[in-house]
Amino acid sequence: MNRREAALILGVRESANAEKVKEAHKRVMVANHPDAGGSHYLASKINEAKDVLTGKTKGGGSAF
Numbered sequence: 183m184n185r186r187e188a189a190l191i192l193g194v195r196e197s198a199n200a201e202k203v204k205e206a207h208k209r210v211m212v213a214n215h216p217d218a219g220g221s222h223y224l225a226s227k228i229n230e231a232k233d234v235l236t237g238k239t240k241g242g243g244s245a246f
Contacts, residue, residue: 188231200236207232 189196192206210228214220232238 183227183230183234185234188234191227191231192235194235196235198235203232203235 185196189198192198192203192210194202194206198206207228211225212218214224214228216222216225
């Protein structure tokens with residue numbers, strides 16, 4: 183996922199600061215949380231979008 187896709191998922195600008203990303207993540211996750219009848223797939227994408235925009239991406243490189 184790139185920054186553009188992540189921003190579209192969370193409804194923020196690509197340049198949004200960490201606080202705006204966190205607020206948007208919370209808002210979108212409340213509406214789509216699996217415990218509230220939402221999709222596990224969507225929840226994982228929402229979390230991935232937050233990680234991309236806050237610079238906490240995982241597994242983005244070689245295993246070595």
